């Protein structure tokens with residue numbers, strides 16, 4: 001048995017960790033939550049920040065934009081990754097490892113460097129842009145990197161490798177025998193995927209989608225590096241409420257941050273619910 | 284013509300020959316067992332019958348129809364896998380009804396059929412359970428029902444009981460046989476367990492290295508192994524070459540290359556005095572080197588004339604006189620020496 | 625059969641090409657003299673790299689980033705290893721709580737984290753906003769999930785409890801046992817997490833930009849500010865950064881593998 005003194009020593013050893021976590025994780029989060037329910041300049045409790053955030057067209061649009069770009073980039077990312085990850089499982093182990101390693105590397109290629117790469121590629125003076133102009137191809141004339149389509153394209157870039165890495169293992173959850181059993185019972189390949197394959201990997205797909213969605217909801221660096229504060233995205237709006245280290249409207253920023261977090265949680269919850277409808281075997 | 288006729292079937296994987304010009308036939312309604320050591324090609328044979336493993340040579344006829352090049356779903360063959368292969372996202376009812384649903388039947392149309400099948404395999408009350416909520420034995424029954432409900436021409440079972448523990452396994456053997464008789468469905472059962480094969484089958488095909496080495500009913504296979512491989516695999520036979528047997532018996536003429544003697548037919552007698560053997564046979568002096576008890580059987584290792592023999596006796600009070608390192612007389616009945624090809 | 629294989633190879637090739645092209649173009653741009661009139665660069669040069677390596681601002685940003693990163697990770701090891709060890713061994717009923725605390729940052733985007741941090745530290749007794757300490761604190765939190773996983777797993781695989789018991793039987797004090805027996809044994813397993821944290825922190829922009837920005841210019845902020853000035857120079861920096869990540873990834877793989885082999 002431990003003596004009381006020993007126990008106190010052990011607790012003492014936990015002290016530094018507790019302080020840092022309190023100071024930089026728990027208290028800031030709490031402060032932010034409380035702030036979001038306060039009037040400007042912290043004067044009394046109020047829901048006015050949420051009213052501003054959700055009543056103001058500008059902020060509402062930012063929320064909508066964030067949700068839309070997150071939804072679309074996640075959707076495109078996951079569809080591409082579903083295909084790619086499946087094809088990867090069909091390659092020889094050597095090539096497979098190489099491809100996975102490359103995906104792993106590119107999954108680190110996000111934020112400022114990624115935005116920069118796309119600017120030299122497709123920006124106003126981008127190599128492809130100019131090249132296509134000279135060749136007289138007009139596929140890119142209507143394309144603008146600094147538009148929503150452009151931003152979505154860049155977001156998709158950082159979604160795909162992440163999605164591949166997350167989805168790839170779920171395919172190994174499909175036993176070869178299920179395919180064989182299904183084919184003996186008269187199911188076509190399509191029917192196998194519809195009734196067994198897809199439902200089986202669905203939890204993995206949904207979980208991945210939630211991560212991708214959260215990933216792009218919170219993404220700041222990529223959009224900021226492309227056009228500074230010009231995109232009306234929620235993360236950018238929050239960031240632009242800071243001016244250096246002074247903080248004109250901390251309560252409003254807090255409410256927006258809460259809404260951002262809330263959206264991510266809501267999306268996760270929604271995904272989970274839809275998944276349970278299909279997979280009733282999972283409690 | 285037999286109901287199922289397999290001719291000259293050959294299948295290779297890279298450099299291993301899984302099926303080597305294999306031929307066999309059996310009749311409608313028979314319970315046939317493929318018996319052989321692991322890796323001898325049993326699963327490959329089943330899978331080629333089902334159409335899951337394309338073969339390079341040979342043909343498969345069922346009921347006079349050549350099915351060699353048909354797709355699995357067009358063969359009307361059911362298969363139960365060793366690890367069941369149940370669909371995890373479907374209930375027992377949905378698993379069993381899956382094949383009928385794929386035929387385009389509505390739930391209301393196939394439900395009655397599925398219910399009857401659930402009764403047959405004794406799973407009433409589990410209709411809405413998911414596979415992960417069932418025991419291994421129950422999962423196996425679902426897999427069986429899922430195949431049976433399709434009323435296949437042949438039911439293939441690939442070591443269906445080997446993942447279960449001994450007791451459930453014995454019960455399911457009996458169950459399986461009951462169901463098979465009730466539906467009189469032609470069944471091919473795969474196992475590497477000779478005891479299981481001997482209890483359950485109408486007919487046994489013993490396989491080795493991608494070939495059938497002997498076929499016959501359990502009695503024939505057990506009492507008259509065709510060669511040394513079968514003798515050793517089926518019953519722990521003592522296999523002796525002719526000159527070894529000659530040395531042991533001190534004479535006698537043995538025409539075949541080698542002989543198999545079942546361990547339970549060899550009798551032991553006290554060295555001096557006591558009862559004498561009767562009938563036609565040979566008596567040789569020997570020494571008990573080891574005794575092991577395996578439940579109801581006592582297993583002696585006896586050395587005689589430099590030959591080691593395994594002797595199995597029922598564990599009764601009559602055996603008490605035999606001790607380790609004791610000198611004994613070994614009696615080998617002549618009619619029990621099975622000549623091997 | 626053959627057609628299927630061709631399809632899979634094409635899909636993978638296409639996706640990998642999509643991922644590869646931006647990298648390749650950035651690299652070409654970094655060694656190009658001029659590249660806006662022609663299909664391929666008009667000429668090649670290493671000047672941009674030379675310029676990059678002699679840019680005192682970059683070197684400063686690099687050193688700052690290195691300092692912040694190393695400091696954060698060392699601090700993380702110093703605090704996390706004993707904490708996880710003590711909690712798992714002596715206070716196992718708190719394990720779930722610890723897990724919730726360390727996993728939470730995973731779900732909190734940088735912008736959101738920054739709001740609360742600035743709120744607390746912009747005034748009052750602890751006005752460390754705009755200093756390097758607030759960044760180190762924030763970084764400490766953001767790598768918690770990864771460090772926790774690595775440390776927890778290697779404590780488990782080296783069977784730390786038995787090790788300490790054995791050391792104590794041999795007469796070592798608990799702290800000695802921890803320092804001389806547990807710590808050296810788990811370090812190889814923790815290495816993968818350390819390197820992963822390195823690559824995450826080297827690529828971190830949001831917190832760096834919002835919490836101190838230009839007052840203490842870190843690598844990503846520097847890159848951001850340099851982008852508009854010279855494209856070629858920036859692409860050289862991006863390539864440099866990517867090679868750094870590459871080396872880290874390679875090391876992660878190597879350490880991850882050797883840690884796995886040790887377990888096997």
Ligand SMILES: Nc1ncnc2c1ncn2[C@@H]1O[C@H](COP(=O)(O)OP(=O)(O)O)[C@@H](O)[C@H]1O
Pocket residue numbers: 296297299300301319320321322323324325326327328
């Ligand atoms: N998919 C495969 N690829 C390569 N070799 C295989 C494959 N399946 C079976 N084999 C080989 O074929 C032989 C027969 O295997 P199998 O039919 O599974 O034997 P059994 O079921 O009797 O244990 C073995 O040598 C096995 O290694």
Ligand SMILES: [Mg+2]
Pocket residue numbers: 322325326327442
């Ligand atoms: Mg097998």
